[in-house]
Amino acid sequence: MDYSIFGLLKNALTGNRLWAPVWRDPAPKQRYDTLIVGGGGHGLATAYYLAKEHGITDVAVLEKGYIGSGNVGRNTTIIRSNYLLPANTHFYEKSLQLWEGLEQDLNYNAMVSQRGVLNLFHSDAQRDAYARRGNAMRLAGVDADLLDAVTVRAMVPGIEMQDARFPVKGGLLQQRGGTVRHDAVAWGYARAADRRGADILQNTEVTGIRVEAGRVLGVETTRGFIGARRIGLAAAGHSSRVAAMAGLRLPIESHVLQAFVSEAVKPLLDTVVTFGAGHFYVSQSDKGGLVFGGDIDGYNSYAQRGSLPVVEEVMECAVTLFPAFSRLRYLRQWGGVMDMSMDGSPIIDRTPVEGLFLNCGWCYGGFKATPASGWCFAHTIATGQPHPLNAAFRLDRFATGAVLDEKGAGARPNLH
Numbered sequence: 001m002d003y004s005i006f007g008l009l010k011n012a013l014t015g016n017r018l019w020a021p022v023w024r025d026p027a028p029k030q031r032y033d034t035l036i037v038g039g040g041g042h043g044l045a046t047a048y049y050l051a052k053e054h055g056i057t058d059v060a061v062l063e064k065g066y067i068g069s070g071n072v073g074r075n076t077t078i079i080r081s082n083y084l085l086p087a088n089t090h091f092y093e094k095s096l097q098l099w100e101g102l103e104q105d106l107n108y109n110a111m112v113s114q115r116g117v118l119n120l121f122h123s124d125a126q127r128d129a130y131a132r133r134g135n136a137m138r139l140a141g142v143d144a145d146l147l148d149a150v151t152v153r154a155m156v157p158g159i160e161m162q163d164a165r166f167p168v169k170g171g172l173l174q175q176r177g178g179t180v181r182h183d184a185v186a187w188g189y190a191r192a193a194d195r196r197g198a199d200i201l202q203n204t205e206v207t208g209i210r211v212e213a214g215r216v217l218g219v220e221t222t223r224g225f226i227g228a229r230r231i232g233l234a235a236a237g238h239s240s241r242v243a244a245m246a247g248l249r250l251p252i253e254s255h256v257l258q259a260f261v262s263e264a265v266k267p268l269l270d271t272v273v274t275f276g277a278g279h280f281y282v283s284q285s286d287k288g289g290l291v292f293g294g295d296i297d298g299y300n301s302y303a304q305r306g307s308l309p310v311v312e313e314v315m316e317c318a319v320t321l322f323p324a325f326s327r328l329r330y331l332r333q334w335g336g337v338m339d340m341s342m343d344g345s346p347i348i349d350r351t352p353v354e355g356l357f358l359n360c361g362w363c364y365g366g367f368k369a370t371p372a373s374g375w376c377f378a379h380t381i382a383t384g385q386p387h388p389l390n391a392a393f394r395l396d397r398f399a400t401g402a403v404l405d406e407k408g409a410g411a412r413p414n415l416h
């Protein structure tokens with residue numbers, strides 16, 4: 001079923017009773033060529049690009065819950081490619097380019113909105129660091145503009161500029177950054193992968209990985225054993241636990257990250273703004289709610305809910321930056337389990353177990369990576385070799401020292 005104005009009209013006139021299921025609900029086969037563990041954005045995108053780019057359609061995506069129940073449906077929807085290190089810049093720029101054509105590619109409205117991402121700076125030293133990052137982006141062919149305080153004030157009138165504890169001195173703008181409706185991304189990729197032949201198996205938890213003589217044979221699941229020649233792990237916050245089933249110990253810690261939405265108000269913020277003097281970012285959703293995010297909670301956890309100190313901290317940042325927000329009521333809050341790598345950059349690679357591939361370490365920023373992550377992971381699985389775009393995202397970089405420490409923060413998950 002393709003979406004069109006005619007389908008919409010037909011259903012509008014018939015009480016919305018004629019919509020067909022968006023993807024099938026097949027019974028698991030005994031064996032597949034390739035299994036993807038994790039039906040989040042990255043797992044579903046991988047299944048889609050395996051079929052589209054490499055003609056591999058004998059694929060199942062195994063999801064322990066329902067599609068969209070993980071971080072893909074819990075994030076604050078920000079996309080951008082404003083990185084400093086070349087490996088990150090080129091990878092995230094590929095992702096942004098895929099976002100730009102995604103809705104046509106999937107025939108699905110993911111509400112891709114290139115409303116701009118503005119990183120505020122509050123000191124001369126921070127301006128220099130942002131100028132350096134902007135120059136690196138431009139050298140890599142990515143758009144970047146360094147704005148002064150007057151331009152920022154005109155662009156985002158609600159920001160406190162005068163009496164601020166951390167006066168805003170300007171900002172680094174990536175105009176092509178913005179937001180995408182997060183759960184539509186999961187649904188769009190699920191539908192597109194299903195249409196190309198992949199089986200999406202919801203409520204199918206992987207409980208073990210069978211390995212013999214150093215190579216994978218398949219997975220144990222809550223619906224029985226499923227054999228496979230190749231297995232790709234894309235379990236985000238549960239990556240360490242799933243990889244441990246194959247005897248791997250990952251350089252990953254699982255932490256909770258929370259998101260907050262206010263009541264809906266009239267349009268007042270038409271870009272994404274990040275605070276440079278604290279960990280805080282905000283945008284306004286198309287429904288009118290302000291969407292806030294902040295730092296991870298200060299302890300390791302697998303709970304999809306957060307603690308109160310972070311709520312307080314995020315609200316403090318919001319009111320410091322936008323005093324008018326003090327009159328808003330906040331409506332909803334939730335948490336997701338983040339796979340924090342020790343240098344803040346992801347891993348897309350083979351593993352020492354033959355036939356087993358790994359995709360994890362997405363930290364705060366894996367949503368914007370979804371298209372490129374699926375694209376690169378599909379390439380790595382299909383060819384057995386990393387694509388040049390993910391060649392630096394190696395698992396062994398923590399042993400060799402070739403880390404990608406974008407912020408120079410060291411092995412401190414809360415600083416990435």
Ligand SMILES: Cc1cc2nc3c(=O)[nH]c(=O)nc-3n(C[C@H](O)[C@H](O)[C@H](O)COP(=O)(O)OP(=O)(O)OC[C@H]3O[C@@H](n4cnc5c(N)ncnc54)[C@H](O)[C@@H]3O)c2cc1C
Nearest residue numbers: 038040041042064070071072075076078206336366367368
């Ligand atoms: C509050 C919050 C805000 C965020 N904001 C942003 C943002 O603005 N921009 C951005 O780029 N990123 C953001 N992120 C990060 C981003 O959402 C994640 O990095 C990304 O979604 C992770 O990839 P995924 O979509 O595949 O993960 P998930 O959707 O979590 O998918 C992994 C799936 O694996 C499944 N799984 C786990 N174990 C098993 C098992 N044993 N068997 C079968 N299935 C299993 C899980 O149920 C889950 O559905 C945010 C995250 C959170 C929580």
